[in-house]
Amino acid sequence: MSRIWFITGSSRGIGYEAARAALAAGDRVAATGRDLSALQQRFAGTGTDRLLPLALDVADSAAVQAAVDATLAHFGRIDVLLNNAGYGQLGLFEEIGAEATQRQFATNVFGLFDVTRAVLPAMRRQRSGRILNITSVGGIIGVAGGGIYCAGKFAVEGFSEALAAEVEPFGIRVTIVGPGYFRTDFLDASSIRHGEHAIADYAEASRQLRNFFDGRNRQQAGDPAKLGRVLVELAHHPAAPLRFSAGSDAVEVVRGKIARLAWETDAFEALSRSTDFA
Template sequence: MSVWFITGSSRGFGLEIARAALAAGHQVVATARNAETVRERFPAVDFPSVDDALLTVALDVTDPQSIQAAVDAAVDRFGRIDVLVNNAGTGLLAAVEESDDAAVRAVYETNVFGPLAVQRAALPVLRRQRAGHVINISSIVGFATAPGWGIYASTKFAVEGFTETLHTELAPLGIHVTLVEPGFFRTDFLDPASLHTGPDTIDDYAPTAGAMRTTAASLNHAQPGDPAKAARAIVELAATPEPPLRLPLGTDTLHAFDDKLDTFRKEMDAWRHVALATDHD
């Protein structure tokens, strides 16, 4: 039995991961801005041991005091944290030029500074234990971006960068680190409550970012990925002795990653002679 600490647990991946962890017999600290909303998602009829195994705590990833209070509550209740899942996030779908400073900063506050703050609060617990697993939820566009997703992708690129480094820094301490990179899964991520599109558009981007907005709207609640299956895969992953640094989820993610790797290799080979010519003689 492990203790799971999950941010953004009121809906989407966070909720499904919490459900899967409870169903597997683990103890779960499910956090969100509104703890009561989270608790309502776990009726006793579906989770008979919910009162013993589930702790719901209010946590705003942009508020360091609420983060520390949630970590303290988790340790007070269960004595440890074994798996930290940084899942809370928000989206922005707009051309890079269409994205004003306020919108960009808001996405970075939640998607980048949020998980960094949660890690800073939780990692002392894992380091004392010399054991644990940090799972940071990235995205298909954290590796292979597309028109309209530039700002959101840049936050996930940041998550990928610090998570790769965290992997090397925590490995000697017995702590695993994994990036989960889901494609389009049938959550409410494409709903207006989660995905912001900005008030202003530029006509020149209609064939690129504009087309992506149309595609996202048509795909909403018809995405190919099953979030319950993804959640079970994540819970199973945490039970393996040698988890991977990266776990791409969904056929769309695999196809996008294969295409980017092929393009990257071809371009690198074509320009290798330039790279090799820039060292000192």
């Protein structure tokens, strides 16, 4: 059965590949992004009966509602929401200012909340829907140089788990998609942000982190086109998981986190239990 998608961050990377895969599968797509002309160029030749390109900055709540309303007016429903829009604010915590932190959360967290809030009423009326929230391995483990980015992704993970329980009675399923390193523009200068307040004590650590990320750029193992096709498969899967790890590196990170949690829980179980009333 053909499905209607609403995808944020569709002009490049994972969002673009997911839109392409959905169209190839016979679905229809509202493809949103900050630059409408870029969307139109990327999807040139796709008819308006199958694709609706929309300008959208997810940090603008009024624009979010307008884009969702336009999609419902054009296609009549939304079956799949792919929350993909976001960028990486990297750098050591003390070197990132409050304004940069707020901008990161405005897009990666509050923007995702606003899009989900705008789409859910239609899905509840339909008594059906799929929500795919793109997080990251940074939503499973916190790493040096990724504190602000990881904090946002952790927030989306917790939100998604809670939301899944709230909307399941209405036939709506939520899947958290946690990619590892994929060969997108994520680490390009056009997308990534670094801390803007240099601190002498962190100079060497900051230099090493930048070199690490620069060295990974365009060398990542993950294929975004393959992930796009997997997202379509998940959207159509009758029993899609709550959490899906994308990429071999992501699988290893999750297994490592599970092992560490199990060890710490076992090692300190008696001390944990000692806090109960007698």
